[in-house]
Amino acid sequence: MFLSTTINGVDAKGRVSVPADFRAVVRGGPFDGIIVWPSFDGPYLEGGGQALLERYQALIEEMDPYDDARIAFERAIFGAARPLAFDANGRVTLPKDFAEHAGLDAKATFVGLGSRFEIWSPERFEDHKANAQAFARDNKRALKLPARPGGV
Amino acid sequence: MFLSTTINGVDAKGRVSVPADFRAVVRGGPFDGIIVWPSFDGPYLEGGGQALLERYQALIEEMDPYDDARIAFERAIFGAARPLAFDANGRVTLPKDFAEHAGLDAKATFVGLGSRFEIWSPERFEDHKANAQAFARDNKRALKLPARPGGV
DNA sequence: TTGTTTCCCATCAAGTCCCATGTTATCCCA
DNA sequence: TGGGATAACATGGGACTTGATGGGAAACAA
Numbered sequence: 621m622f623l624s625t626t627i628n629g630v631d632a633k634g635r636v637s638v639p640a641d642f643r644a645v646v647r648g649g650p651f652d653g654i655i656v657w658p659s660f661d662g663p664y665l666e667g668g669g670q671a672l673l674e675r676y677q678a679l680i681e682e683m684d685p686y687d688d689a690r691i692a693f694e695r696a697i698f699g700a701a702r703p704l705a706f707d708a709n710g711r712v713t714l715p716k717d718f719a720e721h722a723g724l725d726a727k728a729t730f731v732g733l734g735s736r737f738e739i740w741s742p743e744r745f746e747d748h749k750a751n752a753q754a755f756a757r758d759n760k761r762a763l764k765l766p767a768r769p770g771g772v
Numbered sequence: 773m774f775l776s777t778t779i780n781g782v783d784a785k786g787r788v789s790v791p792a793d794f795r796a797v798v799r800g801g802p803f804d805g806i807i808v809w810p811s812f813d814g815p816y817l818e819g820g821g822q823a824l825l826e827r828y829q830a831l832i833e834e835m836d837p838y839d840d841a842r843i844a845f846e847r848a849i850f851g852a853a854r855p856l857a858f859d860a861n862g863r864v865t866l867p868k869d870f871a872e873h874a875g876l877d878a879k880a881t882f883v884g885l886g887s888r889f890e891i892w893s894p895e896r897f898e899d900h901k902a903n904a905q906a907f908a909r910d911n912k913r914a915l916k917l918p919a920r921p922g923g924v
Numbered sequence: 925t926t927g928t929t930t931c932c933c934a935t936c937a938a939g940t941c942c943c944a945t946g947t948t949a950t951c952c953c954a
Numbered sequence: 955t956g957g958g959a960t961a962a963c964a965t966g967g968g969a970c971t972t973g974a975t976g977g978g979a980a981a982c983a984a
Contacts, residue, residue, distance in 0.1 A: 655775070660905040660908055660909050661909055670773075673773065673775075673886075674773075677773070677886045677887070680886070681886075681887075685831075686813065688907075689907070689911060689914060691885075691904070692903070692904040692907040692908050692911075693904075693908055694885040694886060695883060695885065695890075695900070695901065695904040696904045696905050696907070696908035697908070698773070698774070698775055698884050698885045698886045699775075699776070699777050699883040699884060699885060699901070699904075700776070700777065701775045701776060701884075702775060702776040703775060703776075703793070
């Protein structure tokens, strides 16, 4: 599972170390690296191992071959995703357009989300985190978050 | 899996480099090249390895021999598809009618869609990409993509 | 011959690999 | 428990390989 949040440096070549914990998650898989795509939801990147993409593919292949929704998902996800292989030191090179989409220059924040992860510009992530926490607090009933005795 | 989007040049002879990642997908197959046909759905080309065509064949053979839809698909896909062999540098030569159908002149956009890919004129693809992203964003629950905590 | 297609070679850029170094975390032993 | 040794991790730069592309020669068809 992808867990915890890590900030790593992005060097002049666009290389960034993938946190060792994240590398351990995909180790032994069919592809020694991660698969990353720009979120169509905001200025950040989403990623996971090849297993994640294969799960998406299985979902999509249950749709009819020429279903409009299927083709839209295929273009939005597979068309945007890129496999990023680890180098000998566990780094990947971020394509320029990915770095631009997420506003990454000197630093990148890796956020583990269980089956997948996100990559943010550290400044944007701080804003987003505050917003997400406030949203969750204000909507916890609507979201049916598990309530704890005492309401804490 | 065919992944990511790449823009490659089309030279005066109608030659275009197939992205190295795509070549790697079909490498080792029975035919050292790709199979391409004009989409009956829009101004672009569809393609894949020989394995893809064999899967389509299996699907179609489940239909009744004289089903109108079957005959239409057979003509639209198998009748229109051509195998394009790689040259020593991994390029293929686009037949003129294919280039016309997709409006390809100086550049061609290869879009990976998992089990197959599409070839677009870069300008036309930009338009459709925005549509696909908006559609995917609005309908991602239909795909049961893992929801992000907070829904933000 | 004339135009078209296929094959081969040269070049340039970009991506990948390799080695070296500093820093942090972990382990072991006194 | 404290300190030192060791291993793991993150980072920087240089060398090299691969990929994309352009042009030309040879083979083929009209």
